[in-house]
Amino acid sequence: MKTLFSRHVSSKLLPLIDGELSPREAQQVQAHLTTCTRCRVDYEKVRSAIAALDELQTAHAPDSIWAAIEAAHTPQTAPASVGSFRWAYGFAAAVAVILVAAVVWHFAGRTDARWEVRRIEGSPAIAARHIGDVASARAGEWIETDSASRAAVQVGNIGSVELSPNTRLRIVTARADEHRLALARGEIRASISAPPRLFFVDTPAGTAIDLGCEYVLNSDEEGNGLLRVTRGWVAFEWKGIESLVPAGASCPMRSRSVPGIPYFDDASDRLKQALADFLSGNVKGNPLDVVLSESRTRDTLTLWHLLSRVDPGGRERVYDRMAALAGVPAGVSREAVLRLDTETLARWREELAWKW
Amino acid sequence: MYSIALYFFHGDQATAADVTQQVFLKLMTSIRQFRGDAEFSTWLYRLVVNACMDVARRNRSHQLASAQSSRERETPAGSHEEYERRERAALVRSAVSDLPLKLRIAVLLRYFDDLSYQEMAKALDCSLGTVASRLSRGHRILADRLKNLSDEK
Numbered sequence: 001m002k003t004l005f006s007r008h009v010s011s012k013l014l015p016l017i018d019g020e021l022s023p024r025e026a027q028q029v030q031a032h033l034t035t036c037t038r039c040r041v042d043y044e045k046v047r048s049a050i051a052a053l054d055e056l057q058t059a060h061a062p063d064s065i066w067a068a069i070e071a072a073h074t075p076q077t078a079p080a081s082v083g084s085f086r087w088a089y090g091f092a093a094a095v096a097v098i099l100v101a102a103v104v105w106h107f108a109g110r111t112d113a114r115w116e117v118r119r120i121e122g123s124p125a126i127a128a129r130h131i132g133d134v135a136s137a138r139a140g141e142w143i144e145t146d147s148a149s150r151a152a153v154q155v156g157n158i159g160s161v162e163l164s165p166n167t168r169l170r171i172v173t174a175r176a177d178e179h180r181l182a183l184a185r186g187e188i189r190a191s192i193s194a195p196p197r198l199f200f201v202d203t204p205a206g207t208a209i210d211l212g213c214e215y216v217l218n219s220d221e222e223g224n225g226l227l228r229v230t231r232g233w234v235a236f237e238w239k240g241i242e243s244l245v246p247a248g249a250s251c252p253m254r255s256r257s258v259p260g261i262p263y264f265d266d267a268s269d270r271l272k273q274a275l276a277d278f279l280s281g282n283v284k285g286n287p288l289d290v291v292l293s294e295s296r297t298r299d300t301l302t303l304w305h306l307l308s309r310v311d312p313g314g315r316e317r318v319y320d321r322m323a324a325l326a327g328v329p330a331g332v333s334r335e336a337v338l339r340l341d342t343e344t345l346a347r348w349r350e351e352l353a354w355k356w
Numbered sequence: 357m358y359s360i361a362l363y364f365f366h367g368d369q370a371t372a373a374d375v376t377q378q379v380f381l382k383l384m385t386s387i388r389q390f391r392g393d394a395e396f397s398t399w400l401y402r403l404v405v406n407a408c409m410d411v412a413r414r415n416r417s418h419q420l421a422s423a424q425s426s427r428e429r430e431t432p433a434g435s436h437e438e439y440e441r442r443e444r445a446a447l448v449r450s451a452v453s454d455l456p457l458k459l460r461i462a463v464l465l466r467y468f469d470d471l472s473y474q475e476m477a478k479a480l481d482c483s484l485g486t487v488a489s490r491l492s493r494g495h496r497i498l499a500d501r502l503k504n505l506s507d508e509k
Contacts, residue, residue, distance in 0.1 A: 010492065010496070011488060011489060011492045012488075012492075013492065014488065014491050014492045014495055015473070015488045015491075015492075018466075018473070018491075020472070020473045020488065042496065045495070045496055045499035045500070046492070046495045046496065046499065048499050048502070049494075049495035049496070049498040049499040049502070050495065052444075052448045052451075052498060052499075052502045053448065053452070053463070053467050053498070055441070055444050055445040055448040055449075056359075056363065056445060056448055056449060056452070056467070057445065058359045058468070059358055059359045059362045059363075059372075060358065061357075061358035061372075061373065061376055062369075062373060064373070065358075065373050065376055065377055065380075
């Protein structure tokens with residue numbers, strides 16, 4: 001399996017984003033992207049080029065063109081074939097109208113679209129107006145559920161988001177190249193099938209970035225909450241600091257603070273409590289000691305994220321525990337890890353991900 | 357169509373207008389040759405592609421200077437943000453215009469008219485794989501050339 005995914009996929013990245021790959025090919029490319037740094041760099045390149053192309057504006061042909069076309073054509077056709085010329089000219093004019101309409105449609109398509117919102121139960125509202133069974137919302141509008149209602153939002157053609165009761169959610173951007181929501185409070189369940197980094201949910205504590213996944217995200221109005229991933233991967237980012245959360249793991253979110261440290265849901269309660277104590281600064285009971293002793297091989301997910309959050313002394317202990325649990329792959333040195341070399345940490349994470 | 361020609365020819369408005377006229381004239385004079393064995397849109401896009409490529413081959417000496425002169429004619433009015441946006445757009449336009457011909461036309465067809473790979477393959481008279489390859493190469497070249505732009509944003 002690893003061999004299958006180890007072939008680089010640069011030439012398939014744009015077709016992936018453009019939805020031009022078969023489902024099987026798309027799945028293979030996405031799987032490769034989760035482990036290959038080089039192709040992820042290429043992927044970001046392609047995305048940055050697409051974003052750059054958005055800077056280009058449509059240009060309108062000067063009116064003088066049409067007069068020139070008529071002048072250029074008229075002498076050659078009259079008077080012998082006036083009828084056919086008129087027919088052809090009329091047809092060309094119609095084509096011109098179609099072309100203009102196509103251009104208008106094209107640019108309308110690039111602006112924010114409307115997304116379908118379906119009532120599941122109760123009386124959800126869009127822009128403070130209660131909806132029937134089906135309605136639509138566009139960028140800028142709030143979708144809200146009260147204590148007795150639930151709703152589902154169709155996110156373009158890449159998936160859906162279900163709103164639990166007492167949830168307030170805004171559509172920020174509804175474009176093919178960026179689907180972005182803002183969760184003010186409540187809980188959403190997202191199910192997305194799309195290339196990585198096309199779907200984002202902003203919260204007061206940071207942004208959940210879809211890497212092809214299903215997840216549940218809840219947040220209070222301050223941004224305290226939990227991200228729980230059930231399929232694929234999600235990155236949670238705050239001011240450039242990122243936590244990577246795979247399926248089966250959760251990541252606490254804290255208001256105006258660095259993202260929490262992800263842990264597997266089946267980790268021991270002692271580990272989870274010690275992690276919470278560590279993050280809140282409660283050092284009573286030596287929480288780092290507890291986290292290290294309670295960690296299993298797959299809990300290297302938690303330890304890997306801890307590396308950059310502990311002091312140098314603690315980092316050595318975390319490294320030693322990780323090395324004992326999972327070994328150290330070629331290309332990863334203790335010295336580079338201890339100085340938090342970005343490439344080395346990424347390399348180690350790629351290897352560890354096979355055990356997560 | 358005019359936008360495609362404009363960006364294809366380094367922002368040269370006169371050449372873009374010429375190409376647009378050529379396509380419409382060709383459309384009017386040869387509409388009877390259209391026998392319906394291909395979709396009308398495919399036929400039309402082929403006219404656009406052929407006109408752009410023909411003029412580009414004839415004007416091999418076409419220099420970036422025209423784009424620069426066209427940029428210089430723009431009025432640098434408005435806020436600082438607006439000025440920066442214009443500058444970014446000009447850099448992107450220049451990078452697109454500098455792509456090799458076949459990559460350039462592929463990127464523009466995809467970007468401005470949102471053609472599917474299948475439609476592009478017909479318009480460009482090549483395989484689906486070639487379309488994917490040209491688009492991928494074009495985007496990677498653009499990203500490399502516009503690296504500073506993304507860094508600044």
